[in-house]
Amino acid sequence: MAAPEPEDEHSEEPLKRSTAYAVFIAFVILQLVVPLTYYMRDDQYDERFAWRMFSAIRLYGCSTQALETRDGVETPLELGLLIHNAWINHLGRNRKSVAHAFLDRRCDEGAESVRIINQCRDVQGEPLPPQEYVETCDSGAIADPEAWGE
Amino acid sequence: MSKRKKRRRSAKASAPESAVSPTPAKREAPPLNEAHGVLARFVFGPVSTARTFLLLRGTLLLLAFDCWIDLVPHGGRYGIGGFNVAHFSVLDALLPTPTAGTYVGSLIFTGLLAFAMAFRPWRPGLALLCASYTYGWAMSMLDSYQHHYLISLLLFSFVFFPLTSAQRLSALKDEHSTASRVGGAFFLWGSYEVLAGLVDLPTPLRALFTDDTLLGGARASMLLFGFIGPLLLRREREAGAPSEDRVLRPAWGYVSITVTCAIVYFYTAVTKLSPDWRNGDALSRIGRSEAFDALKARALEGMGPFDAVDAATFWSVMAKGAIAVQLVSAAAFLLASTQDRKGRSWLAALALAPLSFHVGAETMGLSIGWFSYYMLAVVVVLFAPRSAIEAAAAAIAPAMAKASDALAKALTGPRQYVALAVGALITAVLMMEVDLPGALGAAFYIGAVLFFVGVFAHRRRTQRGPLGVAFGAAAIFAFISLTATSVRYDYYRFVGGDHRRRGEYAEALNAYEKANRYLVTPYCVYEGESRKLECYREESTAEREAARRGTGHFVRRNDRERQAQEMRDRVARDGA
Numbered sequence: 221m222a223a224p225e226p227e228d229e230h231s232e233e234p235l236k237r238s239t240a241y242a243v244f245i246a247f248v249i250l251q252l253v254v255p256l257t258y259y260m261r262d263d264q265y266d267e268r269f270a271w272r273m274f275s276a277i278r279l280y281g282c283s284t285q286a287l288e289t290r291d292g293v294e295t296p297l298e299l300g301l302l303i304h305n306a307w308i309n310h311l312g313r314n315r316k317s318v319a320h321a322f323l324d325r326r327c328d329e330g331a332e333s334v335r336i337i338n339q340c341r342d343v344q345g346e347p348l349p350p351q352e353y354v355e356t357c358d359s360g361a362i363a364d365p366e367a368w369g370e
Numbered sequence: 371m372s373k374r375k376k377r378r379r380s381a382k383a384s385a386p387e388s389a390v391s392p393t394p395a396k397r398e399a400p401p402l403n404e405a406h407g408v409l410a411r412f413v414f415g416p417v418s419t420a421r422t423f424l425l426l427r428g429t430l431l432l433l434a435f436d437c438w439i440d441l442v443p444h445g446g447r448y449g450i451g452g453f454n455v456a457h458f459s460v461l462d463a464l465l466p467t468p469t470a471g472t473y474v475g476s477l478i479f480t481g482l483l484a485f486a487m488a489f490r491p492w493r494p495g496l497a498l499l500c501a502s503y504t505y506g507w508a509m510s511m512l513d514s515y516q517h518h519y520l521i522s523l524l525l526f527s528f529v530f531f532p533l534t535s536a537q538r539l540s541a542l543k544d545e546h547s548t549a550s551r552v553g554g555a556f557f558l559w560g561s562y563e564v565l566a567g568l569v570d571l572p573t574p575l576r577a578l579f580t581d582d583t584l585l586g587g588a589r590a591s592m593l594l595f596g597f598i599g600p601l602l603l604r605r606e607r608e609a610g611a612p613s614e615d616r617v618l619r620p621a622w623g624y625v626s627i628t629v630t631c632a633i634v635y636f637y638t639a640v641t642k643l644s645p646d647w648r649n650g651d652a653l654s655r656i657g658r659s660e661a662f663d664a665l666k667a668r669a670l671e672g673m674g675p676f677d678a679v680d681a682a683t684f685w686s687v688m689a690k691g692a693i694a695v696q697l698v699s700a701a702a703f704l705l706a707s708t709q710d711r712k713g714r715s716w717l718a719a720l721a722l723a724p725l726s727f728h729v730g731a732e733t734m735g736l737s738i739g740w741f742s743y744y745m746l747a748v749v750v751v752l753f754a755p756r757s758a759i760e761a762a763a764a765a766i767a768p769a770m771a772k773a774s775d776a777l778a779k780a781l782t783g784p785r786q787y788v789a790l791a792v793g794a795l796i797t798a799v800l801m802m803e804v805d806l807p808g809a810l811g812a813a814f815y816i817g818a819v820l821f822f823v824g825v826f827a828h829r830r831r832t833q834r835g836p837l838g839v840a841f842g843a844a845a846i847f848a849f850i851s852l853t854a855t856s857v858r859y860d861y862y863r864f865v866g867g868d869h870r871r872r873g874e875y876a877e878a879l880n881a882y883e884k885a886n887r888y889l890v891t892p893y894c895v896y897e898g899e900s901r902k903l904e905c906y907r908e909e910s911t912a913e914r915e916a917a918r919r920g921t922g923h924f925v926r927r928n929d930r931e932r933q934a935q936e937m938r939d940r941v942a943r944d945g946a
Contacts (some may be wrong), residue, residue, distance in 0.1 A: 234493060234530050237414065240622050243530070244413050248629055251523065255637045268457065271637035273516055273738075276646030279655050301872050304447045306512050310455075318511060321455045343651040 265314035280348070282312040282340035286322070288331040297326075314338055319353040320362055327357035414620040418710045418756050419534040420542065420763035422621050425751045426531050429524065430488035432747060433503070434844070436740045437481035438851040442806065443860035445474035446881075447512055450868065457508045468509045470865075475808025476506045478848060479815050482797065485844035490837050491533045494826075498819070500525035517741040523630050530623035536770035539763050542617060546764040553595055554761025560593030561750045617760065618710060625707040628752060631745075632703035635724070639696035642689065650685025653692065661733040692730075698723040706752045721753030774836065781835025786827060790820045793838030797845040804852045805884070806861060816841055856905075858888035863930050870937065875944065879937035882930045894928040895919065902928065 235243065258270035267275060286297040299308050303322070310318040319336050326334040338351040351365040448454070449469035456462045480502045487495050503525055507518040546554065563573050575592075579585040646652050672678035679687070702720035709717040728742040728749070751759065781789045794817040801813035820838060827834040852858065866881035891905035893912035897919070905928060906912040916923040 234623075240530070241410065241413060244622050244626055247526070247626055248633070251630060251633050255633075268514065268516070269519060270641070271516060271634050272641040273638055274652065274656055275641050276644055276652045279646075279652050302451055303453045304450045304512075304868060305871070306447050307453060310511060310514075315455075315511065317459075318455050321453070325453060343646050343655055 263316055266316060276343050278313075279343050280313075280340045281345075282314070282338045282351075284308060284312040285337045285339075286311075286326075286335065287337070288326050288334045290331055292332070294335075311336055312338060312340075314340075314351050314365075316353075316364060320355075323353060323355035323362060324360075327355055327360070332357055412708070413622050413625050415625070415708055416618040416710055417621040417624050417707055418617055418760060419532060419539060419619055419621070420617065420756075420760040421710075421751055422532050422624050423534045423536075423539055423763055423767070424759065425624065425627070425748065426491060426528055426533075427488045428747055428751060429528075429744065430484045430491075430499075432740070432744060433521065433525075434481040434485035434488065434847070435851060436744075437477045437484065437503075437506075438848055439855055439857055440740050441477045441506070441513075442474050442852065443857050443864065444512075445470045445477070445807070446861055446865035446868065448473040448510060454509075455511050457511060461508060465509070469807070471807035471811060472509065473506070473808070474806050474861075475811040475815075476502060476509070478801070478806070478809055478812035478852075480506055481851075482812065482816055482841060482844045482848055483819070485847060486837060486840035489843070490840040491531075492834075492837065493529060493533065495819075495837075496525070496529045496531075500529060515738070515741070517738060517744070520630070520634055520741075521744065524627055527623045527626040527630065530626070532619055532621050532623070534619075536767045536774055539617075539767040540771045542760050542764035543768050546761050550761050551765040554758065554763070554765035556592050556595050557754070557758045558762045558765070560589065560595070561754075563589045564593055621707075627748075628703050628707045631706075631748070632700045635696050635700035635703060639693050639700065642693045642696070647689055647693070648686070650682065650687075650689040653689040654681075654685040656734065692727070695723050695727045699727055702753070709753065710756050715755060718753050718755050721749050724749045777836040777839055778833060781839075782833060786833055786835030786838070787824050789835035789838035790824045790827075791838070793841035793845075794820045796842040800845045800849040804849060804858070805888075806852065806858060809852075813845075816845075853888075854890060856890060859885050859890065861885075862888065866930060866933065866937075870933065875937050875940040879934060879941055882934035882937060885930045886934060889929050892927050892929055893925055895923055896926050897923055 234240070255270040258267060258272065264277060267278060272278065284299065286299055287294050288297055289295075299311070307318060307322070311322065322336065323334045333354065333356050336353045340348045340351065342348055349365075352363075353365065354363045355361070447470075449467055449472070452467055454462070454467045456465075480499065483495060483499045483502060487499055500522060503518075504522040507513040507515070507522070543551070559574075563575050575585055575588050579588060642648070642652075666681065666684050669676075669679055669684045670681065698720070702717070702723050705714075705717055705720070708714050724745060728745045731738065732742045754762075794813075797816045798810070798813040801809040820841060823834045823837055826832070862881045862885035866878045866885055869875070869878035869881060891907050893907070893909045894905040895903045895912055895916045897903055903919070903923070904912075904915060906915065909925065912925040916925050
């Protein structure tokens with residue numbers, strides 16, 4: 221007789237039918253709802269979990285500049301010396317949470333205020349309004365660019 | 371007759387199709403409330419376990435190699451400057467900033483787990499795999515590939531898959547003659563040949579045939595025999611045969627995968643309805659490849675019965691075509707799980723939509739990692755005719771069952787704990803040798819997993835010894851993948867490049883020297899000055915390949931020696 225196969229212990233249905241049905245429905249609803257949230261929020265750049273592969277927004281070309289003020293003097297930052305290139309690309313894609321984390325980091329390191337400015341062009345190469353994120357370090361207040369293009 | 375009675379009667383009429391067990395009292399879970407109706411029949415409809423068997427194991431194998439070969443090389447960028455943003459803020463709050471070791475270690479661990487689960491699927495292991503893979507991408511936005519999120523969804527569904535054993539599937543042997551099973555093996559091989567050929571991966575036939583016409587003929591013959599062989603050579607299945615009971619079963623985890631794919635394609639199509647996509651502007655930016663250029667050139671001149679079009683029309687038509695193909699793909703995936711029901715075999719034809727889309731994506735050279743490979747493999751398993759997919763399973767299941775039986779017999783009693791310990795030891799020894807951060811950590815966690823497997827086996831009085839063998843085998847394949855390919859070269863050259871950019875020359879020199887030490891294919895064939903095509907271990911092989919490709923192709927050594935020398939000079943200058 222063949223030795224018992226461990227996986228056979230679990231080869232029957234893993235959950236009761238009614239539980240399985242509930243898990244299935246919940247899983248499907250979750251998958252339908254999560255991408256929909258993209259269309260309801262004001263941050264059109266954050267396309268994660270929305271299945272917007274190769275969307276027109278993803279194809280915008282942006283150049284990123286960061287400036288910080290210390291002792292009342294504003295100087296440009298050499299981003300490549302501070303963070304990995306991949307993060308600079310994220311900043312260029314207007315990933316808000318990355319921009320906020322970077323601004324916070326510079327404030328923690330003694331800046332008075334920090335700005336990130338993205339100059340973007342759409343897929344036709346037309347320039348778009350600049351996207352500017354500013355943190356005033358004393359108050360910790362961050363000003364995000366206004367939503368546009370909707 | 372009331373509608374309700376009619377529904378009930380039609381449900382009974384379809385019973386032989388869905389309730390496949392001759393011993394329903396033992397196997398079948400209680401039926402759902404009638405009110406669930408069509409949806410419940412869709413979710414719990416019969417699926418050939420040959421599909422679930424091949425889909426689970428094939429995807430996990432692909433995942434293991436994806437983790438080791440495609441993802442590990444990018445680990446060097448994690449933790450640089452102590453900066454990180456996770457996909458979910460809770461991870462930033464709870465966990466320390468990930469480092470290269472965290473990322474590489476978690477990916478090696480995930481690959482080892484995926485490989486072991488492909489051979490010895492175990493539900494807690496599959497749940498852990500889903501969690502570790504998800505942590506792998508969720509720990510940082512540095513990994514923002516959307517298809518990694520998709521794979522997490524697939525792994526979640528795998529947790530609820532029927533874990534059909536090879537022994538159970540061996541019943542298929544009774545209805546597939548040896549010739550039919552050979553046809554099944556050819557189907558698997560032919561599918562790999564055709565799909566891998568389309569995306570320019572190495573294949574056994576590619577190595578055998580240098581002539582493209584002969585190669586195409588061989589691939590087509592193999593696939594044709596794989597399709598037709600099982601159809602013609604299969605023995606007639608008797609009604610209610612035991613094999614039917616073993617093969618057709620409800621598999622809601624599988625249905626969840628088909629629905630997940632349908633949702634993804636649907637939303638992807640919806641995204642492309644924006645004007646920038648519909649007018650072709652977006653596609654014209656990403657569709658820059660030789661194949662697309664050639665197609666565009668022909669369209670501009672006029673193709674067959676079609677008049678010549680201008681470039682804008684070409685891109686607009688292609689973009690709208692992509693939207694249509696994705697919508698058809700969504701419908702195809704939604705229906706795919708019903709293919710094994712009577713009269714639904716025509717659904718196999720719908721595979722053309724997703725196949726054409728992913729082959730097109732690969733032809734365009736989009737940077738989407740191994741996504742197309744996953745989807746091409748998934749499409750083959752989901753849509754192949756039942757006879758072909760079952761013949762393929764019948765070709766490999768008996769050998770797997772035999773090996774599995776032998777292992778289970780050999781590793782009884784205390785010997786199973788020895789097997790688990792040896793699995794952990796092999797993993798530790800091999801991971802110590804790969805010289806990548808986090809590799810030893812991955813081995814430690816595998817050891818912890820095997821320890822808990824042993825405790826579990828002891829408490830439940832079950833046999834888990836073969837899992838030790840599966841992890842040992844996984845470690846050997848991980849070691850080969852990490853050391854015999856360009857993984858370590860790529861990892862260290864990326865690290866070197868980053869240090870160099872930031873003026874950390876000593877660290878850059880160290881990384882470049884390691885990159886050169888681990889270079890396995892130094893001789894590359896170039897087209898023109900800068901377009902690298904393929905790299906080889908032997909210069910003579912590269913020269914032969916360049917000659918085969920014709921004028922304009924030549925061989926150049928591709929390493930980081932120049933950069934290393936530059937760093938040596940800078941370090942010496944700074945030291946002086």
